[in-house]
Amino acid sequence: MVTLEDVARHAGVSLATASRVLNGSTRQVGASLRAKVELSASELGYRTNVAAQTLARGASNVIGLVVHDLIDPYFAAIADGAMRVAESQGLMVMMGTTHRDPSREIAYVSTLNAQRVRAVLLVGSRVADPEPTRRLREELDRYRETGGRVACVGQDLLGTDTVVPDNRAGAAALARALAGLGHRKFAVLAGPDWLLAPRDRVAGFVGALEELGLPEPLVLYGSFDREGGYAAATQATGVTCVFAVTDVMAVGALASFRDRGVRVPEDVSVAGFDDIFTLRDLVPALSTVRLPLPQMGARALELALDATGEARAETVAGEVILRESTRALD
Amino acid sequence: MVTLEDVARHAGVSLATASRVLNGSTRQVGASLRAKVELSASELGYRTNVAAQTLARGASNVIGLVVHDLIDPYFAAIADGAMRVAESQGLMVMMGTTHRDPSREIAYVSTLNAQRVRAVLLVGSRVADPEPTRRLREELDRYRETGGRVACVGQDLLGTDTVVPDNRAGAAALARALAGLGHRKFAVLAGPDWLLAPRDRVAGFVGALEELGLPEPLVLYGSFDREGGYAAATQATGVTCVFAVTDVMAVGALASFRDRGVRVPEDVSVAGFDDIFTLRDLVPALSTVRLPLPQMGARALELALDATGEARAETVAGEVILRESTRALD
DNA sequence: CTGTTAGCGCCTTCAA
DNA sequence: TTGAAGGCGCTAACAG
Numbered sequence: 001m002v003t004l005e006d007v008a009r010h011a012g013v014s015l016a017t018a019s020r021v022l023n024g025s026t027r028q029v030g031a032s033l034r035a036k037v038e039l040s041a042s043e044l045g046y047r048t049n050v051a052a053q054t055l056a057r058g059a060s061n062v063i064g065l066v067v068h069d070l071i072d073p074y075f076a077a078i079a080d081g082a083m084r085v086a087e088s089q090g091l092m093v094m095m096g097t098t099h100r101d102p103s104r105e106i107a108y109v110s111t112l113n114a115q116r117v118r119a120v121l122l123v124g125s126r127v128a129d130p131e132p133t134r135r136l137r138e139e140l141d142r143y144r145e146t147g148g149r150v151a152c153v154g155q156d157l158l159g160t161d162t163v164v165p166d167n168r169a170g171a172a173a174l175a176r177a178l179a180g181l182g183h184r185k186f187a188v189l190a191g192p193d194w195l196l197a198p199r200d201r202v203a204g205f206v207g208a209l210e211e212l213g214l215p216e217p218l219v220l221y222g223s224f225d226r227e228g229g230y231a232a233a234t235q236a237t238g239v240t241c242v243f244a245v246t247d248v249m250a251v252g253a254l255a256s257f258r259d260r261g262v263r264v265p266e267d268v269s270v271a272g273f274d275d276i277f278t279l280r281d282l283v284p285a286l287s288t289v290r291l292p293l294p295q296m297g298a299r300a301l302e303l304a305l306d307a308t309g310e311a312r313a314e315t316v317a318g319e320v321i322l323r324e325s326t327r328a329l330d
Numbered sequence: 331m332v333t334l335e336d337v338a339r340h341a342g343v344s345l346a347t348a349s350r351v352l353n354g355s356t357r358q359v360g361a362s363l364r365a366k367v368e369l370s371a372s373e374l375g376y377r378t379n380v381a382a383q384t385l386a387r388g389a390s391n392v393i394g395l396v397v398h399d400l401i402d403p404y405f406a407a408i409a410d411g412a413m414r415v416a417e418s419q420g421l422m423v424m425m426g427t428t429h430r431d432p433s434r435e436i437a438y439v440s441t442l443n444a445q446r447v448r449a450v451l452l453v454g455s456r457v458a459d460p461e462p463t464r465r466l467r468e469e470l471d472r473y474r475e476t477g478g479r480v481a482c483v484g485q486d487l488l489g490t491d492t493v494v495p496d497n498r499a500g501a502a503a504l505a506r507a508l509a510g511l512g513h514r515k516f517a518v519l520a521g522p523d524w525l526l527a528p529r530d531r532v533a534g535f536v537g538a539l540e541e542l543g544l545p546e547p548l549v550l551y552g553s554f555d556r557e558g559g560y561a562a563a564t565q566a567t568g569v570t571c572v573f574a575v576t577d578v579m580a581v582g583a584l585a586s587f588r589d590r591g592v593r594v595p596e597d598v599s600v601a602g603f604d605d606i607f608t609l610r611d612l613v614p615a616l617s618t619v620r621l622p623l624p625q626m627g628a629r630a631l632e633l634a635l636d637a638t639g640e641a642r643a644e645t646v647a648g649e650v651i652l653r654e655s656t657r658a659l660d
Numbered sequence: 661c662t663g664t665t666a667g668c669g670c671c672t673t674c675a676a
Numbered sequence: 677t678t679g680a681a682g683g684c685g686c687t688a689a690c691a692g
Contacts, residue, residue: 001476003669014679019671030677045472048444051390052669054381055684062424070400070410071607080400083427092441094392095425097413111422114378142375146331226611251611258613277401281556281581283588283613333685344663349687360661382685385668 002044011040023048054116063301064112066096066105068124072225072248073276074293078123078153081294085301091118098124100195100224102132109139119149119304123297125197126155133157151304153296155196156313161303163296163314167197167273170289170318171204171243174271177320178241179212182329183269186217187236189244189253191224198224198245201273205243217243226252233257240268240329247272247279247288254282254325265327275321284324291318332374341370353378384446393631394442396426396435398454402555402578403606404623408453408483411624415631421448428454430525430554432462439469449479449634453627455527456485463487481634483626485526486643491633493626493644497527497603500619500648501534501573504601507650508571509542512659513599516547517566519574519583521554528554528575531603535573547573556582563587570598570659577602577609577618584612584655595657605651614654621648 008018013033021029021037029037040046054060063086067075079095086093094117096108105122112120120143126133137158140150151161178186188205191198202219209217220235222228229244229252236242236253244250250272257264264270264284272279275290296316303312338348343363351359351367359367370376384390393416397405409425416423424447428434435452442450450473456463467488470480481491508516518535521528532549539547550565552558559574559582566572566583574580580602587594594600594614602609605620626646633642 001669004671005669015670016672016679016681017677020678023670028677033678045475047440047472049385049446049669050444051381051384051446052684053671055379055385055686056669056671058671058684060381070406070413071403073401073403073608076400076406080427083400083425087427092445093425095413095423097410097417110377114380115422116379116381142377145375255611278403278608278611281585281608281612331685335685345686346664346688347662350662353686358661363662379685382668383687385670386685386687388668388687 002046003049004046007037007040007044007046010044011036013037022046023053060116060118061090062092062094062115062117063304064094064096064108064115064117064120066098066108066112066120066122068098068100070097073278074246074248074274075123077277077293078297081297082121082123082301084294085298089305100124102127102129102136106132106136106139109136109143113139113143113148117148119151119301121151121153121297121300121304122158122160123153123300125195126157128194128196128199149304149307151300153300155200159311161300161312163300163303163316165197165291165296166315166317167200168204168207170273170291170320171201171245172208173318173320174243174273174289175205175208176212177322178243178269178271178326179209179214181241181269181322181326183241184214185239185241186214187239187242188217188219189229189232189236189242189249190219190221191228191245191249193221195224201245222249225249226255229253230256234260236268241326242268242270244270244272247274247276247286250286250288251282254286264325269326271326273318282325287322287324287326289318290321291316332376333379334376337367337370337374337376340374341366343367352376353383390446390448391420392422392424392445392447393634394424394426394438394445394447394450396428396438396442396450396452398428398430400427403608404576404578404604405453407607407623408627411627412451412453412631413627414624415628419635430454432457432459432466436462436466436469439466439473443469443473443478447478449481449631451481451483451627451630451634452488452490453483453630455525456487458524458526458529479634479637481630483630485530489641491630491642493630493633493646495527495621495626495646496648497530498534498537500603500621500650501531501575502538503648503650504573504603504619505535505538506542507652508573508599508601508656509539509544511571511599511652511656513571514544515569515571516544517569517572518547518549519559519562519566519572519579520549520551521558521575521579523551525554531575552579555579556585559583560586564590566598571656572598572600574600574602577604577606577616580616580618581612584616594655599656601656603648612655617652617654617656619648620651621646
């Protein structure tokens with residue numbers, strides 16, 4: 001293993017000089033020595049030992065990114081946005097997937113703290129249970145006490161910089177749009193009650209219907225994935241319109257209706273939430289509430305990186321997009 | 331920042347003892363001292379400094395994962411498989427996305443080498459141009475000289491352990507299956523010619539048709555994404571069946587046909603390759619060649635981790651799956 | 661079982 | 677501009 005010292009010796013300069021030319025110090029080094037060092041480094045095949053550098057500097061060039069599930073296009077899109085920012089800043093990304101287990105999220109924060117990463121990004125809905133949230137917050141506090149920066153995409157519950165999708169308002173706007181199409185009898189395919197994002201979306205949707213003086217929708221619970229949407233949709237009878245709290249669940253609902261010969265939108269309208277990328281290829285195209293996913297990930301990392309004193313929460317509005325899966329009632 | 335020394339002092343033991351209890355040594359420590367150390371560590375909020383640990387041990391607990399594009403379900407699925415293995419082994423994952431730029435791939439290997447990661451996984455098609463491949467190989471050699479482990483998912487061109495999807499055979503089998511449906515006039519939506527995976531798939535498909543004594547297909551080139559498939563499909567006229575070299579391109583082709591009022595499979599049959607997860611929700615369901623994506627990622631990491639002397643190449647067969655997007659000709 | 665003591669490779673004052 | 681030297685926090689002999 002070639003070390004800086006080897007390079008310095010080979011080039012006939014001091015360790016300090018070699019360090020200055022190879023590892024971006026602001027200090028100046030004479031042209032001839034600089035050339036010597038660079039030549040030696042390349043001849044010897046020197047590669048910086050980042051661990052040593054991190055130890056000596058007390059700061060790393062890595063950020064941590066924790067998402068629920070990489071396969072889910074929602075998280076992939078957000079992660080992609082964040083990674084582009086990281087790349088542009090010369091930062092490496094350490095990624096963890098929790099598969100929606102809050103304790104894994106806490107464990108990752110602890111590990112990333114041990115890695116002394118520059119910043120941690122937590123992407124995904126918080127949970128309703130205050131206990132894991134409290135423990136996560138403790139872990140984050142410990143990290144921040146020693147200079148760690150944190151940002152979230154989701155609910156603003158951790159005292160960190162947060163990019164907050166406006167789930168309530170988005171769902172409410174969608175409800176009004178669907179009501180505007182003439183729908184009166186709705187079903188809501190809700191995610192698990194212990195996740196906050198689906199809760200907010202349900203609340204926003206139900207609240208808006210109430211304000212409009214429409215009957216309460218049928219609320220059906222299911223897991224927060226395609227299968228959950230599929231299962232819940234089988235019970236969505238006697239309604240003209242179904243709102244699934246995520247596109248992924250809506251996709252499951254579409255499959256369910258398809259398998260049972262229920263036509264969308266002729267027999268029932270369906271809408272989702274998020275506007276994940278893969279949606280454009282569904283038939284019928286799915287109505288949804290569009291969230292600027294990559295930008296949200298990018299913005300969250302920017303917030304984390306540009307440290308200010310107090311935590312900022314930036315709300316992101318969702319835009320209702322009506323496509324073919326919803327139709328106006330006669 | 332709390333260090334091991336702080337903990338040791340607080341617990342009234344030596345640095346070595348504290349290290350032994352907190353950072354998984356095989357050495358034994360008496361129960362009472364062990365308890366003291368653990369208590370002190372938790373009271374003080376101690377977090378291992380992984381950089382220091384890595385430096386002292388000369389080995390890290392991180393692996394590198396380099397993919398072309400996270401948004402692409404193909405890579406997301408493979409990455410997911412690899413990450414599950416990493417998690418199960420207590421390894422963190424440092425991830426990089428190249429967006430199909432070979433030079434970025436080389437740069438990532440260099441960076442991951444500097445990070446002294448335990449292993450590097452390179453996922454994605456190699457390129458036809460031997461020059462970047464040679465440079466990448468050089469960079470990999472440098473990494474391996476100092477104990478780095480490497481594995482690839484793709485073509486076996488780098489002298490590493492490799493999980494090789496059998497693109498030729500899979501495409502050939504698909505060609506035979508489609509010919510068995512009565513098709514004679516084919517178009518192939520080929521990816522860019524400089525990527526090897528699409529090349530092999532085209533070659534396998536064309537070769538099989540030739541063996542069957544069928545006319546040469548119309549080969550249309552396009553970019554290796556949805557848009558490429560869309561664009562190429564607009565020129566696929568006068569054929570009864572279209573083979574897109576990836577599902578993602580096939581999805582683009584479906585969109586193209588849909589937009590132009592060409593019915594699938596009534597007017598034209600369409601097939602893809604990979605069997606990405608999102609395929610199940612397309613209408614019509616897409617015929618394809620199934621690859622066990624997550625298992626491929628998982629297996630590649632296993633290969634990299636369990637170091638043997640020589641490089642192994644494991645071929646993965648694709649399974650032809652005929653669904654609704656292809657129909658038998660009368 | 662426990663403590664002492666060299667490093668691991670690099671950065672960064674401080675002097676020259 | 678260049679060099680000398682003391683850490684950064686932890687591990688792993690080695691000694692007791």
